[in-house]
Amino acid sequence: MGARIVAALALLAVARASAWDCAAATVLRVHDGDTITVRCGDAAPVKVRFADIDAPELHQAHGEASRDALTRLIGGRRVQLQSRAVDRYHRIISAVRVGDDDLGLELVGQGLAWCGQRPTHVCRQALRSAQAAHRGLWADVNPQPPWQWRREHPRND
Numbered sequence: 001m002g003a004r005i006v007a008a009l010a011l012l013a014v015a016r017a018s019a020w021d022c023a024a025a026t027v028l029r030v031h032d033g034d035t036i037t038v039r040c041g042d043a044a045p046v047k048v049r050f051a052d053i054d055a056p057e058l059h060q061a062h063g064e065a066s067r068d069a070l071t072r073l074i075g076g077r078r079v080q081l082q083s084r085a086v087d088r089y090h091r092i093i094s095a096v097r098v099g100d101d102d103l104g105l106e107l108v109g110q111g112l113a114w115c116g117q118r119p120t121h122v123c124r125q126a127l128r129s130a131q132a133a134h135r136g137l138w139a140d141v142n143p144q145p146p147w148q149w150r151r152e153h154p155r156n157d
Contacts, residue, residue, distance in 0.1 A: 020046060020092045024078040032058045033066025033113055034104065035091065038079065049091040051084050052123060053104040055113040060149045062137040066112040073103050111136025114145055 022040035029037040031047075033055025039045045055070075056063040075098075083094040096103045107113040108123055111130035115123040130138050137143040 020048075020081060020083040020094065022079075022081045025081050027074050027079055030067055030071045030074065032056075032063060033070050033107055036070070036074075036079075036096070038081065040081070047089075047091040048081060048083075048094050048096065049087055049089075050104040051093050051095050052116040052118075052120065053108055053113040054116055054146050055107060056137065056146050057149055057153070059153075060146060061140065061144065062112060065136065066107060069107060069110055069112050070103065073101070073106055074098065079103070109135075111138045 020040065022038070025038035025040045025048075027036050027038050028045055031037065034050040034053055035047060036050075037045050037047050055066040058064065058067060077098050080097045081092070081094040082097075083092050085093040087093055104113065105123060105126055108115055109126040109130055111133070115127050119127070130136060
């Protein structure tokens with residue numbers, strides 16, 4: 001019985017997220033390297049967390065550089081969202097693109113984000129390229145992944 005409830009809630013979350021697929025969302029704010037606030041048409045603004053990457057937290061080493069790079073990549077243009085889920089903070093988890101460019105993948109390639117938990121082949125290639133070239137956070141000897149940093153600096157929600 002419990003597993004059915006969890007499955008139903010997961011399906012509901014994905015259904016809600018897919019309602020936020022948007023071909024031309026206006027970016028209202030770039031919070032950090034993997035979180036933005038957008039408005040799609042006349043809908044209320046929503047917070048969007050990038051799917052498939054994990055960028056340094058804002059107060060972590062390279063956090064501001066990651067946010068600033070994302071701001072430049074967006075460059076005042078509208079973004080396309082392909083939503084996948086809703087996280088525990090009620091953010092829409094979404095692939096974010098400008099034209100043909102996957103912005104999350106761009107950040108990984110610049111050395112300003114890690115691939116997510118289930119990285120695609122393309123993301124792993126971008127990550128290895130950034131590491132080999134010592135780009136961004138890979139210029140550091142031992143960069144701290146954001147998931148470790150968050151464990152050491154828990155939020156007070």
